[in-house]
Amino acid sequence: MSVREIADDPKAYWSGLTRAEQGVSGFIIGFVVLLVGGLFTGILAPTYFLFLVGLAGMYSLLSLGLNVQWGYTGLINFSVAAFFGIGAYGTALASASSSPIAGNLAPVVGLLVALALAAILALLIGIPTLRLRADYLAIASIGLAEVVRIIILNEEQVTNGSSGVRGIPAFFDGWPLLETFPQTMPNIAVSWLPGGTVVLRQPFWSALLNVVVVVSFIAASYFVLRRAHRSPWGRVLRTIRSDEDLARALGKNTYRYKMQAFVLGSLIMALAGVFYAHLNLFVAPGDLDPITTFYVWVAVMLGGSGSNRGALFGGFVIVAIREGTRFLNAFEFIPFDIAPLRLLLIGVIIVLLMRFRPQGVLPPQRELIWPSVVDDAPEQPDSGVRGAKAGENDD
């Protein structure tokens, strides 16, 4: 679906969407209108808005990564926060001025270090567990998340321990032109807004650059994943998810495929960590709290397991809930503090989702065959993702 198709015949494009897609599109349009309204009336500061977009992008990356593992392959990984943290600490320790081991390297080197560390960690946990049934990976990954967090907290000579790593440069540090972009951009005063004059200063341009970073990370990951999802490779992963024994009987080395999916997903999670480190410019062991894992699982289930678009959507919704609940306190007619209830709210959403739409909001909608091989891809009815897992009946 290219942009040109939409521009040529918006009506036909709209009617070609499934109901779920129409609903989500409508929701997104409404949400964007709301945000733009907030921006124009001055309720939402532009810099803060861009920060939120960056955060949503980060969660989307994490969801895309988990979606490769759980959504495609059925691997239960409860150590999303660990891979996120490894990504963040990898780049932080390489590039930060306060890093106890290396420090002051270019952020691109930090990116590579982070990816390498995440790949190694994924291999280390994958080698013993991926030959076993899915449950073992789940259990091992819960332990892994805590082990990684506690090592980072306690190995002070390597990680600075609980005081965290400060002095992380922005991602474009050392790049020509982009490095000084926020300083060289003039302060632009926007005075035509109804909410009063807003001056776009240096922090705004920095935030804009961060959005550029996360959007390019997402675009790269999405490009890779979309191709992989529609390929025979992705099809083997989906077969493993439904029935690993069948894949093995048809001559597929399922251990190898599971390992590839696990490493790929972990790399994308580490990418989110890299972005976070250069967004926040400070990382601490608290960033590896298991709550991140929980949020990302919610995002993937909400969006629809196995669907890349669903993962993107889920990431944004999580940030909307996490940050949006802060604004609800502004409504004075609500007699209690809402923000602390956001976990409860997420719980309620999950219960409702599982009851009324267990496949998620945007489950994979269409047949996944290599593009240009089929031109008449039929629509697929929604199908639940909860089914018999491999290895349970082996008769």
Place this chain on the structure above:
Amino acid sequence: MTDSQASQVANSDSSSEEVAANMDKENVVLRVDDLVKSFGALVATDHATFEVERGTITGLIGPNGAGKSTLFNLISGFYESDAGRVEVNGTDVTDMEPYDIADHGLIRTFQTPRKLEGMTVREAMLVGPREQPGESFIKLFTDPESVRQREQQNLDDAEQILEDFEIDHLATQPATKISGGQLKLVELARAMLAEPEILLLDEPAAGVNPTLRNKLAEQIRRLNEQGTTFLLIEHDMEFVMSLADPVIVLDRGHVLMEGTPDEVQNDERVIDAYLGG
């Protein structure tokens, strides 16, 4: 009961002397030699020995609990054997991983048809072909053209075979929404896309209505004429006796006898095994 006791003695004699099955076949695809598997105290496969000749449809029958499915799982690598040897085309594949055994040309199906959630029938079919370039993650990006060509060819093959099976109208249906019998046909068709030299079918006719069952038998016969060797477990006597020759009878984990359908049906030991014991 003296009869059955006598036959038990005869059984153990025959298994130790390895005369129960015909071991003088000329062109052997699958050779199972003295295979043993026990689960705790239960000996599920007890020195089973037999051969499958190329180009045949060999039936494997036996009363409930005779160890047919265990034997299939041992041959195809899903269980590890305690002792004995399995050869495919003269290569020792004992205790190899199932995907390695599949690479040697032995493909199996399952008793309960396996559903692939979220796939259409033709998508599920495309899992069948072995060694697709598109199954390598790297090639998706370095050589997308060969991936596309192979995918196109596989899709054509899949649609052709669905047409041969007269189920091409199901091609774009969700793989989870077709009947049990159709699922069995799809499973057989998919296994054929893996181009097996020998195909192990685990109760292909179970739970299939009579019309589809005839169709299934017809397809198995047709594919056999085109050169595929079959080894099939079946409970439906009419189905297996009309299709298979020779028939191997399994009882309590070992081979009781082998013969033509007529010989098997009139053999007293077989009748004993099914009725008494």
